[in-house]
Amino acid sequence: MRSRLVSGLAAIASAGLLAGCSTLPAAGPTAQQIDPPSVNKNAIKDYVLVDLNQQVVDILSQYRVAPFAKRFAAPQPAPGQIVGLGDQLSITLFEAGQGGLFASDYGARVTLNQRVDSDGSITVPYGGKIQAAGVSPQVVERRIVAALEGRAIQPQAIVQVTETVSRSxxxxxxxxxxxxxxxxxxxxxxxxxxxxxxxxxQEAFETRVTLQRGSAQGSAIMKDMIENPSENVFVQPNDRIYVTKDPEIFLAFGAVPNPGPIPFGLDKISLLEAVGKAGGLIDQRSDPGAFFLFRYEPASAVRSMRPDYNGHLGDKVPVVYRVNLRDPRAYFYAKSFAVRDRDVLYVANAQLTELQKFLEILATARNVASTARTVQKIGGF
Structure with a gap:
């Protein structure tokens, strides 16, 4: 009776361990989960799977991340200066002869400092309120002269903006x-x-530039602004620019020696260099044919790579790139494939690794049964 009970307990323990084979410990999804072999490629609903090849590399080389150019594109400000609210003006008034309104020991001229009021006006002695905001200093000069005509002797005016708040x-x-x-x-x-x-x-590749214009905000790495001139947009009045240290990184997971966030440390980095920074692949665990990179791409780029894409994922499409490092050509593709900030690299475990985990569970089950028999023998004394 005791023998059957112990054997039953051992069998239950073994069954429980074997039942866990469908949930073996892993650092991420398997290659079969990312690319289900029994499912049509169009049936993958949440992302687009793309095999890395030379055509894909060529297509992506034509696309650049451009957060500033799209959000903050604005024409070059009109040449010349426009007076705005809060600007400080230096106004010099001249008269043609002595004995006029502005005569002094220094001659028939006077210099005034005026700040443009909240209603856009300035006040000139004997000329009253004059509208200054929204026009050039030359227009303000003419308005001052017109206001002083008949009061001053052949008046002239020179207006300079000494401090600008509105155009800053x-x-x-x-x-x-x-x-x-x-x-x-x-x-x-x-x-x-x-x-x-x-x-x-900091270095340009470690510097993030954030531009705030009204309620709109966007950020870009400074090196991208240097490489892509369209990103170097014109500054507009009242823009706020924030500069922070934010090194570009990629995230490595799976069967690599150095998983986690890894800084580029360079101006730019290729996929092959990123693999090297992650320590390469673990020989005993990794599947060279199941190397993946996760990122978002513009829908236009995805359509170029996958003409069968139906656009159901919107303008920013989650894309999984698959790289087969068993193919020697893949190393050339990876060398030309540029990694972007916050890309995710994942190397799946080899199928043999899953088998090894399964065998370890079987060994554990055998140990449970052996222990049960030992307990039975001891109990027989």
């Missing part, structure tokens, strides 16, 4: 000199603004 931008963060700076008459781009503020304190 703010730069904060990891730069040499944070502060508010005026927009020049020719217009300034974002990289010009950073140069005026003393430049970033």
């Amino acid at each position: 931008f703010v730069v904060n963060g990891e730069v040499g000199r944070s502060g508010r700076y005026p927009i020049t008459g020719a217009g300034d781009r974002v990289l010009d603004a950073l140069a005026v503020a003393g430049g970033p304190r």
Whole structure:
């Protein structure tokens, strides 16, 4: 009776362990879960699976991430300066002869400092309120002269903007000199603004530039703005630019020696270099034919790579790139494939690894049965 009971317990333990084979410990999905062999490719609903080849590399080389160009594209500011609310003006008034309104020991002229009021006006002695906001300094000069006609002796005026608030931008963060700076008459781009503020304190590939314009906000790595001139947009009045240290990284998971977030450490990095930074593949565990990269791509790029894509995932499409490192050509593809910030690399376990885990469970089950028999023998004394 005791023998049958112990044997039954051992059998139950073995069955429980074997039942766990469908949920073997793993660092991520298997290759079969990412690409189900029994399912049509179009049946994968949540992402698009793309095999990496030369055509894919060529297509992706034509696409660039452009958060600024799309969100903040604006024409170059009109040449010349426009007076705005809160601007400080230096106004010099001249008369043609002595004994006029502005005569003094220094001659028939006077210099006034005026700040443009909230209603856009300034006040000139003997001329009253004059509308200044929204026009050039030359227009303000003509308005002042017109207001003084008949009161001053052949009046003339020179107006200069000495401090601008309305046509300025703010730069904060990891730069040499944070502060508010005026927009020049020719217009300034974002990289010009950073140069005026003393430049970033880190390398371009470690510097993230965030532009805030009203309620809109976007960010980009500085090196992308250098490589893609369309990203270097014109600064507009009241823009705020924040500069932070934010190194580009990729995330490595699965059968690699160094999983986790890994910084680029370079201006740019290829997929092959990323594999090297993750320590390569673990010989005993990895499946070279099941190497994957996860990222979002624009729908237009996905349609170029997969003409059968029906667009059901929107403008930003989750894409899984599959790389078969058993194919020697794949190393050339990976060398030309540029890794992007926050890409996810995953190497699936080899099928042999899953078999080894299964055999370990069987060995555990045998040990349970052996222990049960030993207990039975001891109990027989």
